[in-house]
Amino acid sequence: MNVTGSAKSTTPVAYILRLLSLLIIDGFLVWFGYRQALLGNYTLVVLLAIVGMFISAVFLFNRAYPLRWMAPGLALMIMFSVYPNFLTIYVGFTNYGDGHLLTKEQSIIQIEKARYLPEGGSAYTWTAFKSDAGEYALWLLDETGVGYLAFEGQPITQVQPGEMGVGELDSKGIPQSITGYQRLNALLAVADPNLGEIKFGADENIVQIQSPSRAAAYEQKYVYDPEQDAMIDQETGKIYFQVDGTFRTVDGKVIIPGYQAYIGIQNFKDFIVSPALRGPLVRIIVWNFIFPLLSVFLQFSLGLGIALLYNDPKFPGKRLVRSLLLIPYTIPSLITILIWRGMLNPEVGVINRMLSSLFGANPAWFADPWLAKFALIVVNLWLGYPYYMLVCSGALQSIPSEIYGAAKVDGTNIWQSFRFITLPLLLVSVGPLLLASYIYNFNNFNLIYLFLQGGPPISGAATRAGHTDIMISYVYNLAFEGGRGQNFGLAAAVTLLIFLVVIGISLIQFRYTRMWEEVSENV
Amino acid sequence: MSDPKTSSSANSLFTSLKFQRRAGIVIRWIIAVILIIFAVFPVLWIISAAFNPSSSLATQHLIPENASLANFRTLFNSDVFPFPLWMWNSIKVTSISTILALFVTTIAAFAFSRFRFSGRQNLMKIMLLFQVFPSLLSIVAIFYLINQVGDVIPFFGLDTHAGLILVYLGGAMSINIWLLKGFFDTIPRDIDESAMVDGATHWQIFTRLLFPLMRPMLVVVAILSFIGTFGDFILARILLRSTESYTLMVGLQIYTAGMFSQKWGVFAAGALLGALPIMIVYLVLQDQIIGGLTQGAVKG
Numbered sequence A: 001m002n003v004t005g006s007a008k009s010t011t012p013v014a015y016i017l018r019l020l021s022l023l024i025i026d027g028f029l030v031w032f033g034y035r036q037a038l039l040g041n042y043t044l045v046v047l048l049a050i051v052g053m054f055i056s057a058v059f060l061f062n063r064a065y066p067l068r069w070m071a072p073g074l075a076l077m078i079m080f081s082v083y084p085n086f087l088t089i090y091v092g093f094t095n096y097g098d099g100h101l102l103t104k105e106q107s108i109i110q111i112e113k114a115r116y117l118p119e120g121g122s123a124y125t126w127t128a129f130k131s132d133a134g135e136y137a138l139w140l141l142d143e144t145g146v147g148y149l150a151f152e153g154q155p156i157t158q159v160q161p162g163e164m165g166v167g168e169l170d171s172k173g174i175p176q177s178i179t180g181y182q183r184l185n186a187l188l189a190v191a192d193p194n195l196g197e198i199k200f201g202a203d204e205n206i207v208q209i210q211s212p213s214r215a216a217a218y219e220q221k222y223v224y225d226p227e228q229d230a231m232i233d234q235e236t237g238k239i240y241f242q243v244d245g246t247f248r249t250v251d252g253k254v255i256i257p258g259y260q261a262y263i264g265i266q267n268f269k270d271f272i273v274s275p276a277l278r279g280p281l282v283r284i285i286v287w288n289f290i291f292p293l294l295s296v297f298l299q300f301s302l303g304l305g306i307a308l309l310y311n312d313p314k315f316p317g318k319r320l321v322r323s324l325l326l327i328p329y330t331i332p333s334l335i336t337i338l339i340w341r342g343m344l345n346p347e348v349g350v351i352n353r354m355l356s357s358l359f360g361a362n363p364a365w366f367a368d369p370w371l372a373k374f375a376l377i378v379v380n381l382w383l384g385y386p387y388y389m390l391v392c393s394g395a396l397q398s399i400p401s402e403i404y405g406a407a408k409v410d411g412t413n414i415w416q417s418f419r420f421i422t423l424p425l426l427l428v429s430v431g432p433l434l435l436a437s438y439i440y441n442f443n444n445f446n447l448i449y450l451f452l453q454g455g456p457p458i459s460g461a462a463t464r465a466g467h468t469d470i471m472i473s474y475v476y477n478l479a480f481e482g483g484r485g486q487n488f489g490l491a492a493a494v495t496l497l498i499f500l501v502v503i504g505i506s507l508i509q510f511r512y513t514r515m516w517e518e519v520s521e522n523v
Numbered sequence B: 001m002s003d004p005k006t007s008s009s010a011n012s013l014f015t016s017l018k019f020q021r022r023a024g025i026v027i028r029w030i031i032a033v034i035l036i037i038f039a040v041f042p043v044l045w046i047i048s049a050a051f052n053p054s055s056s057l058a059t060q061h062l063i064p065e066n067a068s069l070a071n072f073r074t075l076f077n078s079d080v081f082p083f084p085l086w087m088w089n090s091i092k093v094t095s096i097s098t099i100l101a102l103f104v105t106t107i108a109a110f111a112f113s114r115f116r117f118s119g120r121q122n123l124m125k126i127m128l129l130f131q132v133f134p135s136l137l138s139i140v141a142i143f144y145l146i147n148q149v150g151d152v153i154p155f156f157g158l159d160t161h162a163g164l165i166l167v168y169l170g171g172a173m174s175i176n177i178w179l180l181k182g183f184f185d186t187i188p189r190d191i192d193e194s195a196m197v198d199g200a201t202h203w204q205i206f207t208r209l210l211f212p213l214m215r216p217m218l219v220v221v222a223i224l225s226f227i228g229t230f231g232d233f234i235l236a237r238i239l240l241r242s243t244e245s246y247t248l249m250v251g252l253q254i255y256t257a258g259m260f261s262q263k264w265g266v267f268a269a270g271a272l273l274g275a276l277p278i279m280i281v282y283l284v285l286q287d288q289i290i291g292g293l294t295q296g297a298v299k300g
Helices: A012-039 A042-060 A062-092 A104-112 A186-191 A266-273 A275-310 A318-330 A333-344 A350-358 A369-397 A401-409 A414-442 A445-452 A471-480 A488-522 B010-051 B070-077 B083-114 B120-132 B135-152 B161-185 B189-197 B202-230 B234-239 B248-256 B260-284 B286-294
Strands: A123-131 A136-141 A147-151 A181-183 A200-202 A205-211 A214-217 A222-225 A230-233 A239-243 A246-248
Touching (some): A012 A104, A012 B135, A042 A062, A062 A488, A062 B083, A062 B135, A104 A222, A123 A205, A266 A488, A275 A318, A275 A369, A318 B010, A333 A350, A333 A369, A333 A445, A333 B260, A369 A414, A369 B010, A401 A414, A414 A488, A445 A471, A445 B234, A471 B135, B010 B260, B070 B260, B083 B120, B083 B202, B083 B248, B083 B260, B120 B161, B135 B234, B161 B202, B161 B234, B189 B202, B234 B248, B260 B286
Antiparallel strands (some): A123 A136, A123 A214, A147 A200, A200 A205, A205 A214, A222 A230
16 A cells, blocks of 8 residues: 555546635635624634645645644634644633623724714704604704705604605694604693614714704714824823723723733733632632542542453343443433432432431532532442443453462462552553542532532632532632623633643653553563 | 352351342342432422422422423523523534534544644643643633623623633643544544545545444534533533523522522422433433443543
């Protein structure tokens, strides 16, 4: 076989087809990148350029033939798996979050839409009409006596009698009737509480009633000045300079919305400096290390215990026991977590009803921090032991029985042969899985979030944080459930801390695997 | 692992051994029963709750007094919680992403297994590296990315199934590539070499020769990845915004919010319907799945 894996001689037709499809893909990427650039999403544009160049190179050069097979998978992986990892780093150094969701370009467009009611703008005299459904129409006359018809949310149009249901004009230039609407007399109109609030018209051209005799057009409030990189308030003449993604005046007034901006290590500073942020975070980090440690240790111990007890081929009903004990593994864990939550419900759950009828105890699983942690570990034990039962059964079978025979000759007892033969040999194959499982539980968002949403809450915390929260669920709260607004930037910064921990554990895992490989060679 | 005791009398040795074995089995069965109760109790309880017409947590007995399908009827007729729609969404999203993921991963695994090219080893290692960082850790960035994509192409934006599928596909490669490459490696290369002599192209070798041989293993990988994606919560939770677009797992979670104790029965019925297909698959295909597991697939 062609081991270098280069392309075989291709027919001209196939070659042209390949170029054509490449043209379509690249064309799409260029169009998409251009549209993203208009929105100011420059990181995404860079990504698209990289992906485009990768695909082009792979399909143009025959040397890259093997990569053609991987191109779809790799392109998807780069875009939706690799890139988000790097994007997390970027977001961690920005203020992305509520009030800073838009790019600078989008935010300027947004701010320039703001209007104000100038004292001396183009003014109209007005007459109000009201429909049976309670909708208002406004008849506007400008200084030259031209009539306009205005509805809420629709563009203001110049109307002659006979158009849009407008009847004949009276001596003052006001229509005597508008189909579907009743004219309000001046007294009623002034007394109407709604009328003064309504912004008639749409888009750029909006008119609001200012006084019984006058309605005025809105004008653009802020104008962006690219030279100063500042917003200028047309009403007051104040200048808002941009600072860290917000336009603000020297005396501290800001314009909403701000935009995403690089703010350096501010997010990291925030939770180091702010005691309200730091307090819960320290607790969360400590629990974050203990929770997976206890979980994995207990899951492994129970799983191994079961494997040791029922691995005996002579044990009657071995397969039945294994199938029944496997059941927790077969249900999507999300569902079982919710089931446990129902069963442990202190008011009405089955476990507390049994406990209170048997012992008269009624533990507050959801309110007491320690009980909540205990319950979590038990639920996680239930969820996780079958995996180790399976893995250990397999691993135990692979330990050659001659070793036990030799040990018996040397006079070891059961405990010694377990401690010095079974366990070390088992850890060769299961050890890396234990570390992988530690990482998995280190970020076991589903369990923490679905069981109690991290609760019971830690009092005095600046953001939503609970006693059973781990870092990833804390991140989720910061990012998506913030009672005080979503703070994606801070969430990403905390994620970077988790990254560091995961990298650390992975390095240990890597060394551990090699270490145990050496051990097994010596046995 | 019972140790034979050294004894002078062959007869007493025999009885004591036999007695030890019996006692051992009895003790092990007692432990087994306790463990089985621990393992099975929540499942029994949810089945019981699903068929218990009084839909409250407080009034439930293990054997419901007048079992009925009332909860299931509520589940399928509710206007507030469109359960059948959620089920359909889950099946749709999971099937499409499983099939697409399997396709892109299998052809890539074929290349990794059959071609030798510079950077091959390093590329495989990079895949492994990114398995360490699950998409869970970049939820914020994924949300940000899909939001941006949706600004230009709403079809792939937030609250769309297409966007969610893209994200699932992004994670697929690093999860299954090693497993699938291992499977390809078990098929002797002589097979494709003889086909090569007959003038077959790589694509023909892949589709006509290796793919049929791989089919049983692909089924296992497909099931594992189906189960993993079906059970995903967090990505679906942050990307899907409207009740109509929820997947089953996101939808089920709503039942538990707020008035959980009143919706317990309906939740139980939904949980049962959601869990049952997967449970059956697991128990029927136990041996194949365990085989796949020991080669490195991890349950999601």
